[in-house]
Amino acid sequence: MSATGQTIIRAGRLIDGVGSEPRSDVALRLEGGRIAAVERWRENLAEGVTVHDYSTQTVLPGLVDAHCHLTLLGAGFAYEEIGFADEFMAVAAVHNAQVMLRSGVTTLRDNGARHGIMFAVREAMNRGLVLGPRMLIAGRPVTPSGGHFHWCGGVADGAEEIRRQIRRLVHEGADHIKIMASGGGTAGTNPGLPSYDATELRSAVEAAHHYGRLTTAHCRATGAIANAVEAGLDCIEHAEFNEPGDLIEHVAEGPGHRAGWDDDVARRLADSGMFASLTLPGSGYVAFRELCERRDREGPDALSSEEHAAIDRGRAMMEGRADHVRRFLALGMLTRLVISSDAGPFDIEFGKLYQGLEVGVAGGMSPMQAIQACTRVSAETCGVLDHVGTLEPGKQADLLIVGANPLDDVRNLREAVAVFKAGELVVRDEGGSR
Numbered sequence: 330m331s332a333t334g335q336t337i338i339r340a341g342r343l344i345d346g347v348g349s350e351p352r353s354d355v356a357l358r359l360e361g362g363r364i365a366a367v368e369r370w371r372e373n374l375a376e377g378v379t380v381h382d383y384s385t386q387t388v389l390p391g392l393v394d395a396h397c398h399l400t401l402l403g404a405g406f407a408y409e410e411i412g413f414a415d416e417f418m419a420v421a422a423v424h425n426a427q428v429m430l431r432s433g434v435t436t437l438r439d440n441g442a443r444h445g446i447m448f449a450v451r452e453a454m455n456r457g458l459v460l461g462p463r464m465l466i467a468g469r470p471v472t473p474s475g476g477h478f479h480w481c482g483g484v485a486d487g488a489e490e491i492r493r494q495i496r497r498l499v500h501e502g503a504d505h506i507k508i509m510a511s512g513g514g515t516a517g518t519n520p521g522l523p524s525y526d527a528t529e530l531r532s533a534v535e536a537a538h539h540y541g542r543l544t545t546a547h548c549r550a551t552g553a554i555a556n557a558v559e560a561g562l563d564c565i566e567h568a569e570f571n572e573p574g575d576l577i578e579h580v581a582e583g584p585g586h587r588a589g590w591d592d593d594v595a596r597r598l599a600d601s602g603m604f605a606s607l608t609l610p611g612s613g614y615v616a617f618r619e620l621c622e623r624r625d626r627e628g629p630d631a632l633s634s635e636e637h638a639a640i641d642r643g644r645a646m647m648e649g650r651a652d653h654v655r656r657f658l659a660l661g662m663l664t665r666l667v668i669s670s671d672a673g674p675f676d677i678e679f680g681k682l683y684q685g686l687e688v689g690v691a692g693g694m695s696p697m698q699a700i701q702a703c704t705r706v707s708a709e710t711c712g713v714l715d716h717v718g719t720l721e722p723g724k725q726a727d728l729l730i731v732g733a734n735p736l737d738d739v740r741n742l743r744e745a746v747a748v749f750k751a752g753e754l755v756v757r758d759e760g761g762s763r
């Protein structure tokens with residue numbers, strides 16, 4: 330901090346997240362960790378002003394990832410294979426939060442972890458013991474007996490137990506409530522089947538809103554989306570249209586994803602005003618990309634017939650997800666579509682949110698719209714747009730700086746040159762590879 334307390338960020342290109350055209354050669358004037366002004370760059374600065382010069386680079390808002398699970402490893406484990414102690418998961422969460430920060434995520438929402446682990450991790454970060462992004466924590470997801478993520482300890486059956494679980498979560502420090510409205514990747518649950526009825530979900534919304542907490546529901550089943558719309562949730566996660574009879578496997582070569590769709594339920598979702606947090610690209614993407622790269626490098630003959638089949642499945646899965654983006658856009662949901670990572674489960678790695686943006690663009694979003702889906706729109710979904718998500722006077726100076734223009738290719742977001750949180754340089758690229 331300089332003597333005058335003023336810092337200037339010089340941006341060769343500024344993407345403010347508000348949606349306006351990118352501006353060139355801009356100065357962001359920071360004061361006390363916030364943006365005081367966004368103005369044209371001038372050479373003659375007052376004495377003692379600290380300048381960070383990114384005149385050949387792009388400055389954009391720090392990313393807001395509305396869905397991740399920091400206590401998991403993103404290393405290919407099924408939930409049933411995770412035998413780690415809570416203490417280990419807390420350490421893993423700190424590590425993963427820092428991977429996220431280095432990738433440009435300055436705000437994240439953890440959508441479910443075992444017991445009270447994430448409350449402790451957030452406490453350590455808020456006290457400055459360890460560095461990390463701003464954190465919004467759900468704690469234990471609310472789920473029925475034997476339901477998705479039941480191993481976190483948030484089991485509640487029926488409206489009364491749901492209300493009690495939410496009171497406990499709020500008392501322990503939950504920033505928002507995550508409820509499992511359908512089955513998922515937890516063994517013994519069915520991602521095509523709703524796990525709560527609309528009355529139960531409504532009791533969750535009422536209890537959470539009573540305490541001023543937002544709600545979001547895991548919805549991989551068509552019936553779960555319909556219930557969530559009826560119950561008035563604030564947001565749904567995944568927004569997949571699976572039916573009870575669908576066979577959905579989670580395997581390393583990519584899940585057997587069926588790109589289902591229900592026009593009537595999708596229209597009700599679009600009319601409801603709810604946000605949809607699309608967890609793109611989902612599990613299987615890393616393995617799919619690696620196989621494609623190996624085929625391009627070594628030639629098609631180097632791959633076995635199983636591997637070629639896995640590429641075909643992976644491509645179908647990606648096209649299915651991009652098609653959903655296209656359909657949601659056609660229903661007018663652009664300003665309520667969020668792109669989130671869901672990092673942690675299975676092989677979904679931390680720090681790769683740009684991969685979701687690739688799918689968004691494949692589904693018809695412009696790069697600018699895809700960037701907004703994980704900055705301004707996701708901040709609004711998480712209830713924090715008043716202080717993060719865009720670069721405007723009064724907002725926190727949470728910034729991501731990248732070298733090449735992400736409006737040319739969203740993959741240019743994959744390497745951060747620098748990251749600022751509340752005006753403080755927390756990540757600087759040392760030129761090494763990550």
Ligand SMILES: [Zn+2]
Pocket residue numbers: 396397398440671
């Ligand atoms: Zn999740």
